[in-house]
Amino acid sequence: MYLKKEFKKNVLPIAGLLAVALLVGISSAQRASWWGDSVGFVTAGEPEKCWRPLAGIGLLLILEAVVTIGEGRLIGLAFDRTFLAVRKRCFGRLLGAEYGSLEAAYGKGNLISRIASETDRLNEMFTSNFTWFSRTILLGLISLVSCLLLCWQLSLVFFLLIPVFLKVSDRISAGIKKQKTEAADSMGDAVDIALNFAEAAEVIKAGCGEAYVRKKYEDCIWRAQEENRASEQINARLVIVKYAVSVLQLLVLFVLGYGCIRAGMITIGQYATFVLLSENVRSLLELSPYILSTLREGAALAGRIEEICQFPEERMEGLPVAEDNASGMLAEIRHLDFSYQPGQPVLKNLSLSVPEHTRIGVIGESGFGK
Secondary structure: OHHHHHHHHOHHHHHHHHHHHHHHHHHHHHHHHHHHHHHHHHHOOOHHHHHHHHHHHHHHHHHHHHHHHHHHHHHHHHHHHHHHHHHHHHHHHHHHOOHHHHHHHHOOOOHHHHHHHHHHHHHHHHHHHHHHHHHHHHHHHHHHHHHHHHOHHHHHHHHHHHHHHHHHHHHHHHHHHHHHHHHHHHHHHHHHHHHHHHHOHHHHHHOOOHHHHHHHHHHHHHHHHHHHHHHHHHHHHHHHHHHHHHHHHHHHHHHHHHHHHHOOOOOHHHHHHHHHHHHHHHHHHHHHHHHHHHHHHHHHHHHHHHHHHOOOOOOOOOOOOOOOOOOOEEEEEEEEEEEEEOOEEEEEEEEEEEEOOOOOOOOOOOOOOO
8 A cells, every 4th residue: 555655664753753642641640640749748748848749740841842842843754755755646646547537436526636635634634633642542541550550449430430421511512513513504505505696697687586596595694693693502501511510520539539538548649640640531531532533534535545546547558559660669650641531631641659658649629630
């Protein structure tokens, strides 16, 4: 596969990005641990011992800032060169392929524009989401392991409850999503009406249908505005509900943590560390559907681009070649006469030589003998 081969050429920068994500994940987990140590020292009445973990937190933040700066350079090395080669390959295949075969395989339209758009989209997905997704996944997994090591009983109960809270939030947001979808549909209908009017303006004017089209357009715009207004009202009412769900989640974590502390399963400092790390796990679970949908979209885009990269070029075979072709020409025509009807020549005494590795276009008006 062409895409796989190009990514292999830049495996070192990609590995560097994964190493940076792993380093940031470990650093974040260590910062949470040192923060818990500081809380433990304060609650134990020994605040003078806090300076060491706090200094360590500051050093780790500086380290993360430095590696993040270098991360941008790695992104350029990993993906910019790869997709530059992919664009060149696609453009060469589009130019070199027989256009009728391309249309039969991929439909009509501006194929170059479509492939360029899909390549840009895939490039954007890699450059924008690769580091974000890798950090989120690695940090979430590291935090999950750390929480289990701190107190597996608390981890088991709380992490089983997180999907329930996320499901409740999704159900709350379903009404807003529906309103926004209906608003987008109404606005799309308005755009379609405007485009259709632009294409058939003369016919509509001749039939005195301008008022009818204008009424339909205004109705679509009005529905879109009403749907947007309704979604804003729903969102305003549900903000309090979603906030209450978040507070309930923290309250459950507090109650569970208090029980574990009373039972001697975990210290106050370890509980503070658990709270920070559990947020990373929650973020991973919350983003998992979006990550999966993005990966599916990226796989579909990569599949279409790969098909173009592997599309066979037009072969110049079966052309008439002169028997005494000692000149190394790919094709030769000598003294060719041609006519559609007797006595009405179209081509007369035509000679043509086509060297190897050469493309020749024959142009002219219809019926002139191309």
